Amino acid sequence: MxxxxxxxxxxxxxxxxxxxxxxxxxxxxxxxxxxxxxxxxxxxxxxxxxxxxxxxxxxxxxxxxxxxxxxxxxxxxxxxxxxxxxxxxxxxxxxxxxxxxxxxxxxxxxxxxxxxxxxxxxxxxxxxxxxxxxxxxxxxxxxxxxxxxxxxxxxxxxxxxxxxxxxxxxxxxGRQAQIYSRVMRFYGISESELVTKLQPLIDGQTKVTIAPYAKTNEVTLRLSAQAVTERVAKTMIDTVDQQIKACVGTFFYGYGDDNSLVTTVIKQMIAAKLSLTAAESLTAGLFQSTIGSVSGVSAIFPGGFVTYANEAKHQLVNVPQAIIDTDGVVSKTTAQAMAVGAKKQLNTAVGVSFTGVAGPGTLEGQVAGTVWIGLAYRNQPVVAHQYHFAGNRQQIRERSVMAGLDLLRHALNADMDLKK
Amino acid sequence: MxxxxxxxxxxxxxxxxxxxxxxxxxxxxxxxxxxxxxxxxxxxxxxxxxxxxxxxxxxxxxxxxxxxxxxxxxxxxxxxxxxxxxxxxxxxxxxxxxxxxxxxxxxxxxxxxxxxxxxxxxxxxxxxxxxxxxxxxxxxxxxxxxxxxxxxxxxxxxxxxxxxxxxxxxxxxGRQAQIYSRVMRFYGISESELVTKLQPLIDGQTKVTIAPYAKTNEVTLRLSAQAVTERVAKTMIDTVDQQIKACVGTFFYGYGDDNSLVTTVIKQMIAAKLSLTAAESLTAGLFQSTIGSVSGVSAIFPGGFVTYANEAKHQLVNVPQAIIDTDGVVSKTTAQAMAVGAKKQLNTAVGVSFTGVAGPGTLEGQVAGTVWIGLAYRNQPVVAHQYHFAGNRQQIRERSVMAGLDLLRHALNADMDLKK
The missing domain is CATH 3.40.980.10 (MoaB/Mog-like domain)
Structure with missing residues (x-):
């Protein structure tokens, strides 16, 4: 055929x-x-x-x-x-x-x-x-x-x-044989890094094909196996799946062709009944519109803030003027104040914030791609992390959103209350 | 060759x-x-x-x-x-x-x-x-x-x-001839409608190729001509360009492969020094993140609001509770109050609002795709228009954003003050 x-x-x-x-x-x-x-x-x-x-x-x-x-x-x-x-x-x-x-x-x-x-x-x-x-x-x-x-x-x-x-x-x-395939999704590792780490495993495989694909800001692996029955093929894939997770499990976030980091995270938030808001500067609503793409998000997302101008950061989410004056808006303290302020305004369990330089020019003397992401998670102390993203204006904004989702994913996974 | x-x-x-x-x-x-x-x-x-x-x-x-x-x-x-x-x-x-x-x-x-x-x-x-x-x-x-x-x-x-x-x-x-091409961009008309309207023109052309392409939510036409010099080819294309505008000019918004409706509108807003904000419900920040993709938008965009839940519409942009109780949130009055409220909060020249049903389910008995877009433009009376968009959740949200931009484009084009 x-x-x-x-x-x-x-x-x-x-x-x-x-x-x-x-x-x-x-x-x-x-x-x-x-x-x-x-x-x-x-x-x-x-x-x-x-x-x-x-x-x-x-x-x-x-x-x-x-x-x-x-x-x-x-x-x-x-x-x-x-x-x-x-x-x-x-x-x-x-x-x-x-x-x-x-x-x-x-x-x-x-x-x-x-x-x-x-x-x-x-x-x-x-x-x-x-x-x-x-x-x-x-x-x-x-x-x-x-x-x-x-x-x-x-x-x-x-x-x-x-x-x-x-x-x-x-x-x-008809089918020549039963084919079974499974897609594993990874964030935070490049295709070449993933392949290098998995090379011995890929080389050692004769029956399960491991095909990597670089997607926008993430990588997937498609595992495929042929066997006389689907059950046999599935068992072969289960084994390789476990070997892959043992090697690069920290970057693995979920299964499936139609899955995404945002879907995984928002479904976890809905299941945990944790409400979420955001204050966004350089991303200008891209984080919120991304979580808004997940059906059912209204159960945990009342809304949030786009605080593009300095005044809006002060007026809408109460970033103290002294922080803006002393540390600037591309700073840890501003990111922290934005996350805390947004969470407080809408009385949610979690607040996320994004502030940084989308480019093309510099801002406050910092180069395009410099981004602070803040996370006020439940009653934990607020944190903020600095990132340096490559790419053009839109890519920097998209990568910021992915990093914010990943930060949230790690906080959810580390949350002992949710495991009870 | x-x-x-x-x-x-x-x-x-x-x-x-x-x-x-x-x-x-x-x-x-x-x-x-x-x-x-x-x-x-x-x-x-x-x-x-x-x-x-x-x-x-x-x-x-x-x-x-x-x-x-x-x-x-x-x-x-x-x-x-x-x-x-x-x-x-x-x-x-x-x-x-x-x-x-x-x-x-x-x-x-x-x-x-x-x-x-x-x-x-x-x-x-x-x-x-x-x-x-x-x-x-x-x-x-x-x-x-x-x-x-x-x-x-x-x-x-x-x-x-x-x-x-x-x-x-x-x-x-060598080169057979000098080739010159130009891309014209249209919003609000389907590829088949555009081609039908232009069919006599397309059929009558022997030297200028008119090639339509359906892009996401818009249509482009690529005009190409070959001639011994670029100047001659350009003149041939200028003539066809004018004929096309005479026929479907109301849907034409700009030129170029790298252009977009949002770039055209935001550049007009920047040139006119008109500041802009938004209150977004179903689009959840997609309008603001779209305008945030245009470099230089900070000159006219202080920030805005994502008012997903009913309470957020009241709390963040002062939609009167009576309107929500009486007319519901998928209504002309709510869209109008959101646009006015956002504009007032951030003291901008223009406020845009989006409220409706992204789906997959219904909301307030209205089907997915029912969307109201409000526009509070300068000192003009606030308006709101109802749309019925086809597609899945994400498409409905994207189409809403495009319609909001187009509403803004028409308001800018009709604004006599800007023509002085």
Whole structure:
């Protein structure tokens, strides 16, 4: 069983976007045990698309096309495929209903080209687009390769591939073996450091694949194993999991592709019924908006403060003017006063603060990336830590938020009351 | 002049790494005015690599291979190419010297396979690797396509492509024409709506390409023209630019790949010396952290409030308890009171507020996506608008922020005082 991924889009050929769709599909094929020996990118041009479809169909059992299902004139993938297969395009009533409903709800006029998004090649199984309007399709041929049609926008592609396509591929082609995989997440260690520390373990593995991925401000490891039953594969992975934790456990914070440091920390806070607020200077609300992304956070988060100007630090969270005058705002004492002040104002169990230099210029003679994070945790003495973050303005702010969450995670883990 | 990029690496086919090398090279080709209609990925397998080299050489003038130049057994790209070209591999003395020196300096034993990194196809021009050991090559054929051999590790690839390969490509092929392009940015209109409105203009164009791209919550158009001089190309684009604005100007907010709605609005606010604050409920600081991303915002942004809980709306920005009790917090009156209250607390020229339902559940019987945005602009009467955003929790919050910025943009554009 062999598959080729064809990404359709002139913007990839021009280098305007990176072809992450093929990466995502390739990972899925690897999990399904389907081999993939080629990937192709072609522009929004029916002749050239037709030519690569022909080459791909000759050398594969399954051809996966992503992109070009939208409503614009550039979008010609399914028309080209239908022509290649010599079948008509037919309309999916449920997709059409969704399109019509969207335009009705949003009070916009539906144009004719939007109808195109509900079409798929006759004889195929239509695939629902849960994050968009363009319908996908899975076409099984008698005398040619099979075809899978997926949308181009990554949110639509990933959702459709996971929920609609993968089960159908598994059903159509079966699995060569049971594959089990697990994602471990780490914060506070770089990909190269992690790999160096784990190198003996990685080299010694023959049955469990350990694949590191550097994500924004964190690293994940995907452990995968194949075995005759999932239970056997899972046991193999459990062993390696324990070995990894013995080596780099202090940086490990959780499992799962959809997990994140903020989700882990906020769920712990909700379970512990600990309320939280913040006073933010350089991050300007990024910490609070990040915790606000976690559903259910309202149980522990009443709100907080953005204290960007010096006066706001004094007015909103009562940082004494004397501290600002003597130590400056990029200081331990200001960070501590902000955390304590915010916690007191909203009467929460925990207060976090961020003050520092986002850049590009210096502030109070301190270079961009110098950040103090304060933590007033329950009845413990307030603390503040200094960081030096690399990167541009936005990266420094994002790294500050991650460091604040990690500080909170360590405080939660060390909190003996929560272990009772 | 037409080129194809072939990335060689099984790890790309398995989805373990994303093929950013092809993106990087594609951008460089676009700059050089070299067309690229195909990209291919193939694994570390000489038969399949040979097959894709043959296909690529038939349909292109130049084939660019990246990856597989290293010292391991998997690295077979130049051996395969040399066989295809029927030439020997020869050693680059300077590359060999560098490899020998590295092992001497680092006190490691040089293994035989490391010598492989100094080899390149006979007849080619070797390309220095400033960030690694594997030498690259540029081979100009008489009767086949030309070939460019580049290393796989991104640090090595980008450096070699920029400093070694690009000058040689420019010298070998020259530029076909001067290319000039311009990006126009739009908010408040979907890609399909924009394309429908501009269809007659797009269809009527023969010399200026109008390419739409849907970005997160906005749409851009890239206008590109080729001409003998940049001035001529620019004039062609100016004309189309004016025609587009005449048609959809109300949604146009600015130019440039690195521009954004927030940058445009905040720069206008700074220029007008109008200070700004916000009270945020469902967005939980996302509006403020977004404006905080713009360098120089401190001139007009003292700080603000995250009023997530009802009590915080009352305590921090003085929303009257009677309004909350009578109208609820997802209401016009609450949005208005939040904007006015925040503006008054920090004595700013403008106050913005966000209150609504981020979801996933309902709030006060209203569905997720129902959002009120308030605006207290200078001495004008406070306003509040209701929106119904689609999407998940995070998308609803992001769309709210964009709508708030757009509200501000329209207020600024309508402000007669600023035009004096």
């Amino acid at each position: 062999q598959a080729e991924i064809i990404a359709v889009g002139t913007e990839i050929l021009l280098g305007q976007i990176t072809n992450t769709n093929s990466t995502y599909i390739a990972q899925g094929l690897a999990e399904l045990g389907i081999d993939s020996y080629y990937q192709t990118v072609v522009g929004d041009n029916p002749q050239r698309l037709s030519a690569v479809i022909e080459i791909a169909a000759q050398r594969n059992d399954l051809v996966i096309l992503t992109g070009g299902l939208g409503p614009t004139k550039d979008d010609l993938t399914k028309q080209t495929l239908a022509q290649y297969l010599n079948v008509a395009l037919v309309e999916s009533p449920s997709a059409m209903q969704k399109i019509t409903a969207w335009f009705a709800t949003n009070g916009k006029t539906m144009t004719a080209n939007n109808r195109l998004q509900a079409l798929y090649p006759d004889g195929a199984v239509p695939l629902t687009n849960h994050n968009g309007m363009a319908v996908g399709a899975f076409y099984q041929s008698v005398d040619s390769a099979d075809f899978l049609l997926l949308p181009g926008p990554p949110r639509e592609l990933t959702m459709m591939f996971d929920t609609e396509a993968k089960p159908k591929l598994a059903a159509a082609y | 037409q080129a194809e990029i072939i990335a060689v690496g099984t790890e790309i086919l398995l989805g373990q790494i994303t093929n950013t090398n092809s993106t990087y090279i594609a951008q460089g080709l676009a700059e050089l005015g070299i067309d690229s209609y195909y990209q291919t990925v193939v694994g570390d397998n000489p038969q399949r690599l040979s097959a894709v080299i043959e296909i690529a050489a038939q349909r292109n003038d130049l084939v660019i291979l990246t990856g597989g130049l290293g010292p391991t057994k998997d690295d077979l790209t130049k051996q395969t190419l040399a066989q295809y070209l029927n030439v020997a591999l020869v050693e680059s003395p300077s590359a060999m010297q560098k490899i020998t020196a590295w092992f001497a300096t680092n006190g490691k034993t040089m293994t035989a396979n490391n010598r492989l990194q100094a080899l390149y196809p006979d007849g080619a021009v070797p390309l220095t690797n400033h960030n690694g050991m594997a030498v690259g090559a540029f081979y100009q054929s008489v009767d086949s396509a030309d070939f460019l051999l580049l290393p796989g590790p991104p640090r090595e690839l980008t450096m070699m492509f920029d400093t070694e390969a690009k000058p040689k490509l420019a010298a070998a092929y």
